[in-house]
Amino acid sequence: MSTTLAPTAPAQDRLIVRNWKVPVVFGILAAFALVVFAVLGPGGTATFRLSQDGDAWQLPNLVLPARATGIVVTVLCLALAALAYRQTQRTGRTERWLGVSFAILFVIGLMVWIIAGTNTQNITLVGLFTGAMLIVTPIVFGSLSGVLCERSGVVNIAIEGQLLAGAFTASLVASITGNALAGLVAAAVAGVAVSFLLAVFSIRYLVNQIIVGVVLNVLVAGLTGFLFEKIMKIKVEGATIYNQPPHLPNLPIPVLSEIPILGPTFFRQSILGYLMLVLVAVIWFALYRTRWGLRIRAVGEHPQAADTMGVNVNRTRFRNVLAGGAIAGIGGAYFTLVAVSSFSKDMTGGLGFIALAALIFGRWNPVGAFLAALLFGVAGNLQSVLSIAVTPVDGHFLAMLPYALTILAVSGLVGRARPPAASGVPYVKG
Amino acid sequence: MGTLKLELKGITKRFGSLIANDAIDLVVQSGEIHSLLGENGAGKSTLMNVLYGLYEPSAGQILVDDRPVTFNGPSDAMAAGIGMVHQHFMLVPVFTVAENVALGNEATGTGGILDLEQTRRKIRDISAKYGFDVDPDAVIEDLPVGVQQRVEIIKALVRDARILILDEPTAVLTPQETDELIDIMGQLKAAGTSIVFISHKLREVKAVSDRITVIRRGKVVGTAEPSASTTELASLMVGRSVSLTLDKAPARPGEETFQIRNLTVMNDAGQALVDNVTFSVAKGEIVAVAGVQGNGQTELTETVLGLRKHVHGSILLDGKELVGRSVRQVLDSGVGFVPEDRTTDGLVGSYTIAENLVLDLYGKKDFSRGFTLNRAAIAKHAAAKIDEFDVRTGSAEAPVATLSGGNQQKVVLARELSRPLKLFIASQPTRGVDVGSIEFLHKRIVAERDQGTPVLIVSTELDEVLELADRIAVLYAGRLMGVVPGDSSRDLLGLMMAGLNAEEAQAHLAGPDSARATTTEGEPA
Numbered sequence: 001m002s003t004t005l006a007p008t009a010p011a012q013d014r015l016i017v018r019n020w021k022v023p024v025v026f027g028i029l030a031a032f033a034l035v036v037f038a039v040l041g042p043g044g045t046a047t048f049r050l051s052q053d054g055d056a057w058q059l060p061n062l063v064l065p066a067r068a069t070g071i072v073v074t075v076l077c078l079a080l081a082a083l084a085y086r087q088t089q090r091t092g093r094t095e096r097w098l099g100v101s102f103a104i105l106f107v108i109g110l111m112v113w114i115i116a117g118t119n120t121q122n123i124t125l126v127g128l129f130t131g132a133m134l135i136v137t138p139i140v141f142g143s144l145s146g147v148l149c150e151r152s153g154v155v156n157i158a159i160e161g162q163l164l165a166g167a168f169t170a171s172l173v174a175s176i177t178g179n180a181l182a183g184l185v186a187a188a189v190a191g192v193a194v195s196f197l198l199a200v201f202s203i204r205y206l207v208n209q210i211i212v213g214v215v216l217n218v219l220v221a222g223l224t225g226f227l228f229e230k231i232m233k234i235k236v237e238g239a240t241i242y243n244q245p246p247h248l249p250n251l252p253i254p255v256l257s258e259i260p261i262l263g264p265t266f267f268r269q270s271i272l273g274y275l276m277l278v279l280v281a282v283i284w285f286a287l288y289r290t291r292w293g294l295r296i297r298a299v300g301e302h303p304q305a306a307d308t309m310g311v312n313v314n315r316t317r318f319r320n321v322l323a324g325g326a327i328a329g330i331g332g333a334y335f336t337l338v339a340v341s342s343f344s345k346d347m348t349g350g351l352g353f354i355a356l357a358a359l360i361f362g363r364w365n366p367v368g369a370f371l372a373a374l375l376f377g378v379a380g381n382l383q384s385v386l387s388i389a390v391t392p393v394d395g396h397f398l399a400m401l402p403y404a405l406t407i408l409a410v411s412g413l414v415g416r417a418r419p420p421a422a423s424g425v426p427y428v429k430g
Numbered sequence: 431m432g433t434l435k436l437e438l439k440g441i442t443k444r445f446g447s448l449i450a451n452d453a454i455d456l457v458v459q460s461g462e463i464h465s466l467l468g469e470n471g472a473g474k475s476t477l478m479n480v481l482y483g484l485y486e487p488s489a490g491q492i493l494v495d496d497r498p499v500t501f502n503g504p505s506d507a508m509a510a511g512i513g514m515v516h517q518h519f520m521l522v523p524v525f526t527v528a529e530n531v532a533l534g535n536e537a538t539g540t541g542g543i544l545d546l547e548q549t550r551r552k553i554r555d556i557s558a559k560y561g562f563d564v565d566p567d568a569v570i571e572d573l574p575v576g577v578q579q580r581v582e583i584i585k586a587l588v589r590d591a592r593i594l595i596l597d598e599p600t601a602v603l604t605p606q607e608t609d610e611l612i613d614i615m616g617q618l619k620a621a622g623t624s625i626v627f628i629s630h631k632l633r634e635v636k637a638v639s640d641r642i643t644v645i646r647r648g649k650v651v652g653t654a655e656p657s658a659s660t661t662e663l664a665s666l667m668v669g670r671s672v673s674l675t676l677d678k679a680p681a682r683p684g685e686e687t688f689q690i691r692n693l694t695v696m697n698d699a700g701q702a703l704v705d706n707v708t709f710s711v712a713k714g715e716i717v718a719v720a721g722v723q724g725n726g727q728t729e730l731t732e733t734v735l736g737l738r739k740h741v742h743g744s745i746l747l748d749g750k751e752l753v754g755r756s757v758r759q760v761l762d763s764g765v766g767f768v769p770e771d772r773t774t775d776g777l778v779g780s781y782t783i784a785e786n787l788v789l790d791l792y793g794k795k796d797f798s799r800g801f802t803l804n805r806a807a808i809a810k811h812a813a814a815k816i817d818e819f820d821v822r823t824g825s826a827e828a829p830v831a832t833l834s835g836g837n838q839q840k841v842v843l844a845r846e847l848s849r850p851l852k853l854f855i856a857s858q859p860t861r862g863v864d865v866g867s868i869e870f871l872h873k874r875i876v877a878e879r880d881q882g883t884p885v886l887i888v889s890t891e892l893d894e895v896l897e898l899a900d901r902i903a904v905l906y907a908g909r910l911m912g913v914v915p916g917d918s919s920r921d922l923l924g925l926m927m928a929g930l931n932a933e934e935a936q937a938h939l940a941g942p943d944s945a946r947a948t949t950t951e952g953e954p955a
Contacts, residue, residue, distance in 0.1 A: 308516065
């Protein structure tokens with residue numbers, strides 16, 4: 001029998017797997033831009049106010065002619081779509097910067113179109129961003145809770161419940177003690193309590209983590225709703241004394257708080273706002289640069305490997321889930337101690353789930369989750385800022401924006417997200 | 431770092447009613463390579479997991495340098511100087527080499543900040559000492575398995591292991607890599623490390639051991655010197671005399687009815703898993719696809735069955751194109767398929783043996799009436815097949831998961847061979863199967879060939895390939911390195927499995943630098 005020789009020389013004309021998702025989406029959006037921003041675009045201008053009247057440094061307003069901007073944006077979008085098509089044709093995939101540039105361009109086009117279409121034709125960017133922080137802060141705390149849990153291999157669907165428990169407890173305890181910091185500590189304890197149930201059922205009794213999380217959300221919603229009716233509505237001398245928490249004051253940082261846009265957004269916050277920024281940095285550093293983080297990531301990726309190297313997998317997970325609960329609980333306190341001044345039923349309004357989406361969008365990285373939360377926050381606040389002005393699209397559609405973004409994020413259109421390999425998989429020795 | 435003597439006394443490990451280890455005694459003298467020989471499921475890995483602190487023994491004692499010790503976890507075992515390289519590597523795929531080596535034993539600065547530089551230095555030192563070529567900053571999932579194994583050894587050495595347990599370390603290696611591993615084991619021994627070498631491959635055990643302990647069904651059944659003959663060792667391991675060679679008549683190949691032409695299969699990321707492969711199988715011949723695990727064999731068989739997308743090229747059976755057909759259509763065109771993992775792809779564990787025997791036939795009119803199953807016909811079919819394939823079970827109504835690996839595989843084979851076939855594909859037909867069943871399964875495969883069916887075998891066990899194949903196709907990184915005769919030498923196949931094409935490999939063996947490549951014994955006994 002003769003020996004057949006193998007074709008070891010690499011075949012010319014390499015076959016390519018092409019992923020047309022990106023060029024197709026670009027094409028559709030560019031067509032939308034062409035029709036809506038350019039052809040049917042409003043005539044006037046859009047004014048972006050960069051400074052507020054009281055600011056130390058005044059920046060001039062940014063005035064953009066609507067239709068001209070629409071045309072420029074459309075042309076650039078079409079160019080990017082063509083480029084994406086060519087890249088896919090050639091290599092089967094598109095480079096990452098294309099998606100980022102396209103998104104920025106499209107958002108500019110969308111903003112100009114919406115603003116120019118309102119009857120006031122202007123928007124205060126500072127207002128947009130500072131308002132967004134009201135949403136961003138709890139989302140970030142929730143995402144950080146998710147980062148800690150999922151990095152160690154436990155899926156935390158109960159973020160919503162932890163936020164809600166934190167909000168309720170903070171309000172109750174702060175009202176009773178008259179001390180906002182006491183409320184903050186109590187909120188952390190409440191978050192830990194929810195986490196404890198999650199940890200016991202999912203780690204000790206190996207119950208499906210998604211189901212436990214969902215059940216916990218329902219439990220907390222029911223429990224806080226019940227206690228709200230039974231306790232918080234009690235009136236003494238005509239006032240509800242158990243739902244009147246003192247506020248955490250804003251503590252502007254000198255100099256930094258005077259930077260246009262950034263200053264009011266990040267440096268005129270309550271202690272919770274600063275805690276958020278610190279936690280993002282600290283958790284990032286701890287995860288990627290310390291022994292603690294190395295072990296946690298190993299437990300979330302390959303628990304057997306960690307176990308054989310002497311790391312106690314389930315203890316690590318238990319601790320992380322509890323720590324995550326404390327962080328989400330503190331995030332919940334933001335609702336009642338900073339954002340508004342009293343608890344109301346189901347006041348977290350699904351932000352815990354948006355936090356979950358931010359976690360995925362941010363690829364299980366604290367910094368990524370923070371940036372994703374900023375995006376969701378701004379998108380969510382756009383609607384409330386514009387609700388006073390008459391917008392060209394119905395306010396309800398604008399209100400959908402954060403959720404539409406969430407679906408895009410989770411669908412993997414914006415790069416493939418790779419979760420910790422053992423996330424959601426209980427660890428049983430042997 | 432002195433040498434270490436290890437003694438196990440009466441170790442028993444029970445899982446419920448199952449006794450995995452039954453009063454095992456074992457002494458590993460300092461500085462020796464001690465082999466633990468036994469079939470799959472004999473209890474070797476359980477014993478080593480007990481020794482490494484992963485399982486708590488139900489009874490018995492471990493002595494290190496004559497002092498009794500108890501291990502509550504791997505960290506205790508490591509502290510006592512015991513290191514283990516697991517059969518399935520315990521490496522985090524997304525971590526770098528340095529991060530994996532550091533894990534659990536991290537050098538840190540103030541506040542627990544990682545000091546990976548210290549770990550990198552240690553890795554470089556050990557690499558230099560033993561001639562490992564390991565980059566501390568490489569990410570594990572990018573490394574070939576041979577290098578990953580060295581990382582595992584480094585992990586143990588960094589922790590000053592004085593006894594190294596190697597659990598089936600050669601299962602994932604090419605013959606040449608196996609030779610290199612044997613060299614490394616020699617160096618470690620010279621440096622004073624004792625080694626426990628776990629294997630079911632007689633040839634390797636004979637080549638490396640100072641002493642051999644044979645385990646069967648959880649018990650020590652004897653010790654042997656490496657000078658013992660392969661047949662002696664085999665009968666000790668199996669418990670009866672076995673014929674290690676298969677009597678098969680020379681193939682009488684007919685028309686080449688199964689043809690694969692320029693087949694390329696890609697994953698979603700566009701990487702070629704099977705890369706421009708062309709070969710054919712004739713009626714009445716067995717072609718075995720050899721290669722180290724993960725070089726495209728799985729994808730090749732899945733593609734034939736119609737399980738993969740991104741397929742280019744052509745697969746012809748009796749002149750009919752199979753690419754683009756559904757699995758049902760492929761099966762109906764006369765393809766029998768034994769998947770590589772019977773527990774996930776070949777059987778439904780909680781179904782009965784009888785039901786599993788008709789998993790792909792239940793819709794045929796023999797076994798169904800309208801919308802209902804014909805229970806009587808299925809039971810009759812099961813009784814016949816259990817008898818014909820010697821499936822050892824109390825009842826055809828027992829869940830298939832309760833059978834031993836060998837008997838499960840017989841069920842899969844019985845089902846796939848119960849239709850008239852135009853092509854028979856078996857992937858890892860005897861993985862995790864006892865020697866007695868291997869004999870039987872091999873005979874059935876050869877019998878199918880002798881009926882004139884083209885047979886395609888995929889196996890990572892070179893012994894099996896050499897035993898069954900009339901021709902051997904070697905895959906490396908998805909590319910076909912060549913198709914060579916069934917009686918080709920291990921050295922030739924080893925070189926091809928490492929990425930040389932048939933011509934290059936032959937030239938290499940004929941050349942002056944071929945001396946290194948022939949350290950292994952030639953053919954199996």
